Amino acid sequence: MKQRIELATNAIKKARKSLNKQFYPHYHLAPYAGWLNDPNGLIYHDGLYHAFYQHHPFSSLWGPMHWGHATSEDMIHWQHQPIALAPGDEYDKDGCFSGSAVSHEGKLYLFYTGHIWLNGANDDSAIHQTQCVAISDDGIHFEKKGVVIPSPEGFMHFRDPKVWFQDGKWWMVVGARDALDQGQILLFSTTDLLNWNDEYQTLAKTEDKNVYMWECPDFFPLGNHFITLFSPQGKKSQDYQFRNLYQNGYLVGQWAPDQPYEITHQFSELDFGQDFYAPQTFLAKDGRRIAMAWMDMWESHMPSQEHGWSGCFTLPRELVLNDQGKIIANPIEELKTLRQDEKIIPSTILIKNTDILINENATCCELELVWDLQNSSAEKFGFWIGNGIQFYIDNQNQKLTLSRHYPKYIISDSRSTELPKTKQLKIRAFIDKSSLEVFINDGEQTFSCRIYPQDSDYTLKLFAINQSAKLDNGTFWNLERAIS
Numbered sequence: 001m002k003q004r005i006e007l008a009t010n011a012i013k014k015a016r017k018s019l020n021k022q023f024y025p026h027y028h029l030a031p032y033a034g035w036l037n038d039p040n041g042l043i044y045h046d047g048l049y050h051a052f053y054q055h056h057p058f059s060s061l062w063g064p065m066h067w068g069h070a071t072s073e074d075m076i077h078w079q080h081q082p083i084a085l086a087p088g089d090e091y092d093k094d095g096c097f098s099g100s101a102v103s104h105e106g107k108l109y110l111f112y113t114g115h116i117w118l119n120g121a122n123d124d125s126a127i128h129q130t131q132c133v134a135i136s137d138d139g140i141h142f143e144k145k146g147v148v149i150p151s152p153e154g155f156m157h158f159r160d161p162k163v164w165f166q167d168g169k170w171w172m173v174v175g176a177r178d179a180l181d182q183g184q185i186l187l188f189s190t191t192d193l194l195n196w197n198d199e200y201q202t203l204a205k206t207e208d209k210n211v212y213m214w215e216c217p218d219f220f221p222l223g224n225h226f227i228t229l230f231s232p233q234g235k236k237s238q239d240y241q242f243r244n245l246y247q248n249g250y251l252v253g254q255w256a257p258d259q260p261y262e263i264t265h266q267f268s269e270l271d272f273g274q275d276f277y278a279p280q281t282f283l284a285k286d287g288r289r290i291a292m293a294w295m296d297m298w299e300s301h302m303p304s305q306e307h308g309w310s311g312c313f314t315l316p317r318e319l320v321l322n323d324q325g326k327i328i329a330n331p332i333e334e335l336k337t338l339r340q341d342e343k344i345i346p347s348t349i350l351i352k353n354t355d356i357l358i359n360e361n362a363t364c365c366e367l368e369l370v371w372d373l374q375n376s377s378a379e380k381f382g383f384w385i386g387n388g389i390q391f392y393i394d395n396q397n398q399k400l401t402l403s404r405h406y407p408k409y410i411i412s413d414s415r416s417t418e419l420p421k422t423k424q425l426k427i428r429a430f431i432d433k434s435s436l437e438v439f440i441n442d443g444e445q446t447f448s449c450r451i452y453p454q455d456s457d458y459t460l461k462l463f464a465i466n467q468s469a470k471l472d473n474g475t476f477w478n479l480e481r482a483i484s
């Protein structure tokens with residue numbers, strides 16, 4: 001593997017030189033060069049946060065999957081590390097697919113899916129997938145140990161292991177598609193990390209017959225419940241819901257080892273934006289449950305591909321479960337350390353078609369707004385970023401909407417959720433060159449998407465269309481660069 005890693009590392013070094021950084025983020029993890037998709041192996045190990053990711057170092061298009069690697073002391077400032085895994089062994093000939101990490105007796109273990117095309121590259125109808133492990137003493141260089149779980153009878157699509165320790169055992173959930181094309185999660189266990197029991201339990205399975213695969217499962221305690229987080233494929237859109245190519249969301253339930261998983265709350269989406277997929281969670285050093293996702297969607301237009309790179313993570317978000325069994329997701333506190341140039345936006349009433357300029361070049365910033373919903377009668381009000389993004393309260397339809405319009409890049413779409421029935425609406429938005437993340441009412445709803453302002457138009461304005469909208473208060477900050 002050493003040689004293959006060197007080859008990949010050199011390719012990245014070379015590609016970095018000609019990278020166009022027009023859309024490159026300042027405080028979100030993105031590859032140095034080449035392609036990135038799912039977060040993998042997120043973990044706090046030996047005094048550092050490690051983030052691995054699905055990576056193609058040789059091009060900005062998806063290809064034979066490697067594991068890229070970065071480390072951080074605070075989950076915000078990331079340092080790239082040498083590539084951790086390169087495919088090419090008999091059992092991972094065509095890719096080291098997604099997986100997770102555990103820290104045990106000072107060593108870092110990576111569990112991943114060994115992928116093989118049986119009928120030529122990209123033919124998903126004939127593949128072989130197994131769960132494999134690689135181990136490191138220094139957290140940087142990994143030695144592959146081969147397959148730990150072969151694919152069970154009847155499961156060709158069998159991938160994305162997530163491993164954790166509980167009640168004296170190691171457990172692994174794996175995403176799977178059965179012979180009837182039904183998505184599900186299989187659960188395995190072991191006492192020693194290397195010798196896994198081939199017998200499995202079906203932890204949860206789709207009730208929606210259209211859903212043929214559950215990718216990237218995660219299973220973890222939150223509050224007094226166990227959350228099953230996964231990325232279902234095949235779900236049909238319903239009105240304004242589930243409009244992305246693939247979805248992401250969670251079930252809430254109760255679970256104890258060797259007991260069935262009792263679902264108490266059915267499927268809910270974790271994020272309502274256009275670009276949010278394959279999130280993975282991990283524990284911060286102080287025990288907070290943190291999630292990061294791939295902030296893109298399969299088969300979408302990615303204008304930065306022409307610039308030599310593609311794909312980035314969302315901000316790390318702290319997850320908690322509220323009393324209604326809903327996940328609340330907020331950006332981690334540490335992000336406040338990036339704030340600078342604070343600008344207070346005083347209480348204002350926007351009348352008729354007025355707008356207020358907040359910043360002429362809002363490329364890397366945070367915006368907080370508190371709208372008075374009870375005293376706002378405008379048809380639409382919210383913020384614009386250039387001509388391409390509108391995030392607004394749609395008063396007539398009682399929805400919150402994020403719409404994008406970048407004809408030059410063939411991107412034009414909108415996503416909506418129900419407008420919360422609160423007196424005030426609190427919006428916290430993060431812009432970082434080619435991304436926008438919006439947190440509503442302290443994390444009750446989130447929207448994540450990539451943005452590609454045409455002609456570098458990052459003018460940030462508040463607007464109200466017809467009648468009036470009342471802003472109670474607001475604040476704007478530029479955010480310091482955390483990643484170079």
Ligand code: FRU
Pocket residue numbers: 037038054065097098113159160215216277278
């Ligand atoms: C999810 C996914 C995983 C797979 C990986 C391949 O985005 O399709 O199921 O392991 O990407 O890159």
